[in-house]
Amino acid sequence: MKVLLVGNPNVGKSAIFSQLTGVKVTTSNYPGTTVAFTRGFMTYQGRRVEIIDVPGTYHLEPENEAEKVAVDMIAKGDVLINVVDATNLERNLNLTLQLMEFGKPMVIALNLWDEAQHKGIEIDIEKLKEVLKIPVVATNGLTGEGLVQLSKECMKARAVYWPKLNSERRWAKIGEIVSQVQNLTHRRHTFMERIQDLSIHPILGLPLAAISLIVIFKFIISAGEILVSFMEKVFQLVYSPIILWLSDVLKANDLIHYLLIGEVTGGIIEYEEAMGMLTTGVFVAFGLVLPYIILFYLVLGFLEDLGYIPRVAIMFDRFLHNIGLHGYSIVPMLLACGCNVPGILAIRNLETRRERFITAIVTSITIPCMAQTALIIRAVGTRGEVYIGLVFTTLLTVWLLLGIILKKTVGGNTPTLLIEVPPYRLPSLKVQFKKLKMRLSLFLNEAIPYVLGGILFINFLNISGFIKILGDLSAPVIKGVFGLPEETVSTLIIGIVRKDAAVALLEPIGLNDYEMVRAVIILILYFPCVATFTVLLKELGIMDTVKAVGIMFLTTMIVGGLLNLLLGTVFNPAGMIIAEIITILFLIFLDSNTNKSLFEDEMV
Amino acid sequence: MTQKIRISLAEMKNDQEGKVVFIIGGRGMKTRLEALGIRRGVKILKLSSFLGGGPVVVSVGTGEVAIGYGMSRNIIVEVEMDESSFSG
Numbered sequence: 001m002k003v004l005l006v007g008n009p010n011v012g013k014s015a016i017f018s019q020l021t022g023v024k025v026t027t028s029n030y031p032g033t034t035v036a037f038t039r040g041f042m043t044y045q046g047r048r049v050e051i052i053d054v055p056g057t058y059h060l061e062p063e064n065e066a067e068k069v070a071v072d073m074i075a076k077g078d079v080l081i082n083v084v085d086a087t088n089l090e091r092n093l094n095l096t097l098q099l100m101e102f103g104k105p106m107v108i109a110l111n112l113w114d115e116a117q118h119k120g121i122e123i124d125i126e127k128l129k130e131v132l133k134i135p136v137v138a139t140n141g142l143t144g145e146g147l148v149q150l151s152k153e154c155m156k157a158r159a160v161y162w163p164k165l166n167s168e169r170r171w172a173k174i175g176e177i178v179s180q181v182q183n184l185t186h187r188r189h190t191f192m193e194r195i196q197d198l199s200i201h202p203i204l205g206l207p208l209a210a211i212s213l214i215v216i217f218k219f220i221i222s223a224g225e226i227l228v229s230f231m232e233k234v235f236q237l238v239y240s241p242i243i244l245w246l247s248d249v250l251k252a253n254d255l256i257h258y259l260l261i262g263e264v265t266g267g268i269i270e271y272e273e274a275m276g277m278l279t280t281g282v283f284v285a286f287g288l289v290l291p292y293i294i295l296f297y298l299v300l301g302f303l304e305d306l307g308y309i310p311r312v313a314i315m316f317d318r319f320l321h322n323i324g325l326h327g328y329s330i331v332p333m334l335l336a337c338g339c340n341v342p343g344i345l346a347i348r349n350l351e352t353r354r355e356r357f358i359t360a361i362v363t364s365i366t367i368p369c370m371a372q373t374a375l376i377i378r379a380v381g382t383r384g385e386v387y388i389g390l391v392f393t394t395l396l397t398v399w400l401l402l403g404i405i406l407k408k409t410v411g412g413n414t415p416t417l418l419i420e421v422p423p424y425r426l427p428s429l430k431v432q433f434k435k436l437k438m439r440l441s442l443f444l445n446e447a448i449p450y451v452l453g454g455i456l457f458i459n460f461l462n463i464s465g466f467i468k469i470l471g472d473l474s475a476p477v478i479k480g481v482f483g484l485p486e487e488t489v490s491t492l493i494i495g496i497v498r499k500d501a502a503v504a505l506l507e508p509i510g511l512n513d514y515e516m517v518r519a520v521i522i523l524i525l526y527f528p529c530v531a532t533f534t535v536l537l538k539e540l541g542i543m544d545t546v547k548a549v550g551i552m553f554l555t556t557m558i559v560g561g562l563l564n565l566l567l568g569t570v571f572n573p574a575g576m577i578i579a580e581i582i583t584i585l586f587l588i589f590l591d592s593n594t595n596k597s598l599f600e601d602e603m604v
Numbered sequence: 605m606t607q608k609i610r611i612s613l614a615e616m617k618n619d620q621e622g623k624v625v626f627i628i629g630g631r632g633m634k635t636r637l638e639a640l641g642i643r644r645g646v647k648i649l650k651l652s653s654f655l656g657g658g659p660v661v662v663s664v665g666t667g668e669v670a671i672g673y674g675m676s677r678n679i680i681v682e683v684e685m686d687e688s689s690f691s692g
Contacts, residue, residue: 008639058639063632088667091641121666167635171643184666200661200670202618202654314670318658326672327659416672417659418636423668592656 002050003154004073006099007083008092009056010422012111014038015141015431016083017053020151037073044151052077058091060098065348074099079157080106081150086116086123086138087423089182093174096132100162106134107153109146113138115425120185127181134160142428192424200311200421209315220295221377227291228378232271235287240269243279259459273508275459281452284375284504289447290440292374296338297439298432305427305435309334310419317417322591323403324410326417329359336367339443340532343367344539354412360540361406361548364528365555366399371447371500376520379503383513386573394521397580398559400587402551446531447498454497458490458505467493481557483564485509488519495523497530514568518560526556606684613660613671613679616650622681623647629678637679641665648681 005013017023021040038053054073055066062068074080082099084092100106108128116123129136135153139146165173199205247264250257262276271283303309309331317327329350336343343363347356368376380387461467470493471478471486478484478492487509495502506519527549528536537545567576616622624646627634637643641664649663653676660676662669671679 059635061632061635063636088641088665090665091639091667094639119666167638171638197651200652202652202658310670314659314661315654317670317672318654318656321657327670416675417670418640418672418675419670420640421661421668421670 001047002052002076002078003081004052004054004077004079005081005083006054006070006074006095007056007111008058008085008088008095010420011056011083011085011092012141013056013083014053016081016109016111016139016147016150017051018434019141019144019147021051037069042151044155047155049154057095059095064351074102077104079154080104081109081154082106083109083111083139083141086110086113087119087121089121089123090174090178093177094170097162097165097170097173100132100134100160101164103159103161105157106160107150107157108132108134108136109139109150110136111139111141113146114140115423122183122185124181124183128177131177131180132160142431192426196424199308200314205311205315209312216299220292220299223295224292224374227295228288231287231291235271235283236269239282243269246278255463258463259456272504275455275505275508277452277455277459280504281455281501284501285444285447285451288378288504289371289374289500290443292370293338293443294436294440296370297436300334300338301432301435301439302427305425305431307422307424310421313417313419314421319588321414322407322588323362323400324358324407324414325355325403326414328417328419329355332359333363333367336363337370337373338439339369339371339446340364340367340528341446341535344532344535347539351415352412354410355414357410357540357544358403358406360536360544361551362399362403364532364536364548365402365525365552366395368395368524369499371443372503372524375500375503376524379506380513380516380520383516384573386577387513387517389577390517390573391520393577393580393584394559394563395524397583398525398555400584402555404587404591447500450498450530451501454494454501455505457497458494461490461493477557481564482518482522482560484515484519484522485511491519492523492526495529496527499523499529513573517567517573518563521563522556522560525552525559527552606686608682609685610680610682613648613650613662613676613681614653614673616660616681616683618650618652620683621647621649622683624679625682626680627678628680629675633675633678637671637675640669641667642669642671642679 005017007013017038017040020042023038023040037055040051040053042049042051052073054070057067057070060071060074062071080099080102082096084096096108110123110125110128125136125138135157137146137150137153139150199208201208243261244264244267247257247261250261258276260276260278262274262279263270264274264279269279271279271287274280312334313327313330315327316330320327320329331349332343332346334343335346340363344360347359347363350356350359376391377388380391458467461470467490471489474489475486478486478489488506488511491502491505491509494505502523503520506516506523511519527533533545536548540548567573571579610625611622613622624642624644626644627637627642634643642648642662646664651661651663651668653660657673659670659672662671
């Protein structure tokens with residue numbers, strides 16, 4: 001038997017799904033967390049029941065990929081569980097009535113029941129059952145309340161009969177139902193609602209968002225540094241003795257020692273320079289990157305469940321129009337700051353090809369993932385904070401310029417932002433913990449094999465002399481255009497496998513400050529890591545991916561060449577930052593002046 | 605004395621209430637708006653708007669919705685105006 005969980009976005013389908021099946025899925029307080037369907041099983045009285053979490057949809061006339069998936073799935077289900085947000089009954093019933101027209105067995109899970117009561121919304125469940133003639137169960141996806149009852153009703157649900165109505169008559173019917181079953185009582189504004197109003201305040205909202213972002217960034221960086229130095233101590237105290245013992249054992253065999261441990265002199269392991277799989281490889285993944293990943297996902301998870309993400313979309317809407325997008329594109333970009341893979345997957349929620357293409361390109365080219373960011377800050381930050389600023393303002397400039405060019409050249413249109421603003425909800429610790437655990441295990445499964453394998457691969461290339469050949473071949477570009485020594489070729493190769501490992505491997509080369517900045521920026525721009533490239537291919541298709549790769553190559557050549565030309569000759573680092581900021585402001589000013597037709601290309 | 609006038613959602617003032625009288629646009633746009641509870645005949649309260657063509661946030665039914673500026677110009681609402689506000 002196949003049971004489908006169907007409902008509007010952000011009503012808690014995924015929470016109910018993981019309660020029913022024990023399968024872990026991501027839940028957040030913003031529409032569009034689930035982009036593909038997730039399958040799980042539950043056993044009910046000895047019967048194995050398949051449960052499918054369908055991406056949220058407001059209606060059955062699909063507009064984006066996620067909605068198409070939903071509509072296709074519904075036709076194939078045996079029983080529908082319609083998850084309804086009790087705090088927004090009227091709007092949710094629109095989908096309910098459309099689902100009933102399928103004539104399939106159906107049960108309503110009236111979710112967020114507690115929140116509705118807090119808000120002074122009373123719903124007469126008995127009356128609702130009577131009017132719709134289908135079972136209705138009050139549920140709480142977070143605590144699991146009402147889910148036993150829900151499964152029971154599901155097993156004995158019978159096909160519903162409901163007449164097909166046109167939209168006008170359907171809304172009339174909904175109005176009639178709501179007036180019969182719902183009773184609103186007014187109450188005072190809560191503290192949460194005051195913060196809610198403030199965070200999308202037209203004047204105070206933006207500074208508030210900027211300040212919170214800076215505070216969050218500072219927090220991740222400084223807390224990350226503390227964690228990393230703690231990990232360094234742990235490595236020296238606990239891990240070093242093991243490695244030194246192994247080093248003694250292996251002495252006989254030079255090659256294996258070289259590959260696994262690398263260089264050890266005088267009984268001290270320099271983890272960042274040894275270049276062995278078990279030394280540098282393990283240390284980069286666990287010691288340098290993991291602390292920052294944990295911190296980033298802690299913060300992101302909190303903001304997601306609180307409901308701040310849609311507000312960020314609203315705040316950045318006008319700004320994103322500069323590059324032919326609307327506010328919702330900020331969601332893939334934010335996710336990409338953690339890891340590009342979920343970022344690129346999230347473009348499915350965007351409606352048009354143009355939006356998806358522009359978002360995918362600027363995201364995969366200019367947004368470094370947290371693992372990369374952590375190591376960049378380490379690599380250039382030790383040479384002076386001004387270099388961190390230079391790397392990120394350069395990325396922002398490239399982001400904006402590239403976006404503007406794509407906006408002018410990519411055909412199609414960008415629809416307007418239209419998004420539900422969920423109320424703030426205090427995140428539950430239990431859910432936060434689960435989510436963090438899930439994301440960390442994803443990262444570890446992804447990162448460990450690639451980082452270790454990547455280092456192994458590079459060592460092999462080194463031994464075989466292949467690096468030397470590649471270095472000679474690419475010397476005209478690496479030396480001539482970018483002004484970097486030949487040794488950086490190997491890091492650019494490993495960057496295709498794993499960017500964080502590549503940044504870590506720049507350190508032992510001994511670049512000067514300007515070379516380091518250029519190398520880091522080129523590493524971010526030139527190509528995404530293998531994992532990101534795979535999802536790009538899947539989401540964009542071959543043709544658009546080929547275009548994307550071309551754009552990446554061109555961007556890298558131009559930006560790398562310009563930096564080589566200007567940095568240290570025309571501008572010092574601070575001067576370069578100022579020049580870039582002026583460029584950014586000028587571009588925005590130019591755009592808002594020349595682009596009178598800013599909103600004409602919007603779909604109406 | 606109050607008088608009813610028709611303006612677009614973009615032109616409404618913050619904290620002003622109005623009734624949607626019609627929506628200029630194709631079926632796709634109407635369906636999307638409808639699904640979020642914005643349709644002919646409903647009462648909406650404009651909560652905030654952003655300068656220079658940013659989105660408009662409205663309260664409708666028991667929820668809140670943010671609408672891009674371009675679309676907000678195509679949603680026509682009927683608002684009540686004080687006679688006095690015409691005199692100046």
